[in-house]
Amino acid sequence: MAELAVDKHVKYILAVEKNKDSFESVVMDHLRMNGAYWGLTALDLLGKLDSVNVDEVISWILKCQHESGGFSGNIGHDPHILYTLSAVQVLALFNKLDVLDIDKVATYITGLQNEDGSFSGDMWGEVDTRFSYIAICCLSILCCLGKINVEKAVSYILSCKNLDGGFGCTPGGESHAGQIFCCVGALALTGSLHYVDKDLLGWWLCERQVKSGGLNGRPEKLPDVCYSWWVLSSLIMIDRVHWIDKEKLVKFILDCQDVENGGISDRPDDAVDVYHTYFGVAGLSLLNYPGLKAIDPAYALPVDVVNRIFFSG
């Protein structure tokens, strides 16, 4: 079986961070904050977070904060809840949450909760359970979850529960592994997993594993390394991960590496990117691959970072 080419991936991630001139990079300009979270968390899991200049990263992050308290995907762009979470997560990685005016960030997020408990992504009102997860995860990291109406947030998420045990982006929306991760994660963080039918959802999730050993995101779709995170972390949070073949999944992820140039792709022999590199490494961490830091399935941050937030003396 192939091995994880740690050094190559570290080099790849650092190179992506520096390369701002390719077309791929410009086209992803607006979500650089997400990219920072993917790249830096992957580096931390690989034990190489110290390869980057902390101060540069933090100064850039703070330049992305707006008056409203929210963060944009990059300098010049509008604020959005998606990038606010990534910003907070990156600061947590570096143990620099104290550079934040926590009330300001919390105000931005609480302002996005709607009457029915759902969350909008920004002032323009798109509603999606992804944003429910983001709000709950973000405020949880900042230890002020009580500032939103948790009960209503939970009941909105439950209204998106489907008859197959999964969750969609809005009520009636088809079950999709990404949405399931968000809803299960949000329920986990609010101590509400007892609302999940773990056996029913567990079976739906474990049937994402296809013959090649990879996981897809919903029935009759192709496997993709990013589902090694969305599906796997969901299975772990509901304690059903033993229902898949973990070894076969490890092999699939390792087969998606570009062992020469570094990076991981969605499927073997496809183009690599930092998104799939992160999810591949995070997936391997969840599968207890040796040499990687343990990652928390709900916060999507290393376990020692989460413990530090909750138990620091």
Place this chain on the structure above:
Amino acid sequence: MHGRPRKAPKPEDEAASSAKAQKLRALQTQFFTFHHNKIYTKEAVELSAKLLEINPESYTAWNYRKLAVEHYLNLPDCNPDSIKSVLDDELRVVENALRQNFKSYGAWHHRKWVLSKGHSSIDNELRLLDKFQKADSRNFHAWNYRRYVAESMKRSEQDELKYAEDMIYTNFSNYSAWHNRSVLLSALFEKKAGGFLLKEKVLPEEYEFIHQAIFTDPDDQSGWFYHLWLLDQTVTTDSPLLASSWPGHGSDVLLVGDRCYNGSAFSPFSALHSDSGSFPIVLYFNQPVGGVNSSTVTVECGFNKNEDLFWKPLSASNSQTARVWVAHLKVPSSDLHSTVEVSVGHSKGIISTRGFVYSHPSMFSFKVHVQPMERDSSQVSVAENISLREENFKVYGTQSEESIIDSFDQLIIKNGHETTASNWRFEALAKEIECFRELLSLVDCKIGKLTLARLLKAYDAMSYPFANKLVHSEEVLELYSDLMKLDPTHYQFYKDEHSIVLLQKYKVSASSAICDPICLRLNNLSLSRMGAFEKLLWVQMLDLSHNELQSIEGLEAMQLLSCLSLRNNKLRSLTALEPLRKLKSLRILDISYNQIGDQSIDTTRYVCSSPLSHSVGSELNRDETVTSDVALINNWEAFFIFKDFNLNQLDIVGNTIADEKFKSVLVKIMPKLKQLDGKLLD
């Protein structure tokens, strides 16, 4: 980011990419100038359209366009025609963007936003949707948008059902269409009063429909989950029922006052040793319910006032619903023989999590005998390990009919509620069983075996209260064994199902002439999961050693447990022990030779009421230290799990985590512990 082949970058590619990048960056820079300066001229807005055509994911541009639209709509000289033209432009830009990427969240949301301004017709939107859904029938953005349009323009459920049906007939492998169908049908089931009638007619038709999908290509998953939903709709009685209780109806409970540790005190074995001066009444429902309290459950006995009883749900965190509820009856220390009557649900209030009211009041009664023990003048001494002695135990196995003791079934509440209204359920199941047997005779497929197993289990469960035995267990066990070989990727899933059926199947046989057993041996059965708890509420001493348990989910129901062995299993974390926190009588625990500490990923961290989840009144004070030298951060799992235990004896050897340092932490967390790994503590 998805589905692009890996290519070695060639210099001419890099140059082209760089040129494209520069062009896009120039466009972006110009756009930012307009956006930050709130410039909404025609050219400025056109530029944003160009940007979005190249990169529909550039979300700030969609925001800008909304601001531009609002700017125009607020101009003094705007009129219906100019408004229409402005909004038409937006719809055109969205269509162009969707052509580039029909999964763009920004594009779809922008269209919704434009629609909210009151423009476009339902026909127009459906036409657009049809185009996209034909191009990709699984595009969930399109389906979501379709549901939005259908609702805001009040399209009927029947029309939408027809659309889903048409999509399915075009291609059975359309999970999205089946999903939509299930959403529409449930809404219809809910709307109609007397839902049973509708289900009786609709479900057989849906079964016919889904068979076409499953039988055409058994390996295609699109129909599997829909069929499971149909099965659930067929068997689930809406109203919750009381499945079992402890004490069981007609039983005798002998309470012995004090705990002693020499062997003779354990005889007679029907005695419940209570060192707390009380004993539990356990109610086990067939689904999670709320609203169990002293108004909805009345306990009549001479020595306790009903209003003083406090019913607790046995569930994680602060949930007010659970399958298992318990209340404790305080027992006087004097000699006592008394009858207790428990009435459940005679007044309304018990309600399932699905919202259905408990509507079949039931009653059970039992006798309580209190026998105070003579106290030894010396303190309680622990002269020897409590051994799980052979003769104490009921052996689990297959005995002949004659020696079977239906002690399990004493606990099962006989519900005489099933009337002829449920015949359609049996008919539907019988028909499905026949269909799937036929399928399996033609092709040896996974979904055939799994569905047949589920159908047979459902059939038995529905007939069980009357038939008093599980007719199909052997066949079901064989099906799961087949599946473990046929689909090894999901081996553990089938193993878990197999374990539960195994537990439900067997009856206990007496190995001694005791009427009411208290001990049960379930070792060496390759159990990977526990279940059948409704039958096991009577157990005080349980031997689960030498199995493959990696979870003890549900064990909190066994409220009488005082002695538990989980030796030689596959428990991987301390948090997996959480169900034991609810076992207030547990004094002896053996978790030796498990795998606690082997792995760094904890799969029960969130299913237990972990302090990492922000449930209200989270139990752990984060600034606490166990003692001045034991930091919480390194041992929070141990602290969280063990601090409320009242153990006398613990075995933990053979786990990676159990080094001397950890054992000394445990001793600090549990000052009342008398024995650890066979060593007496002072």
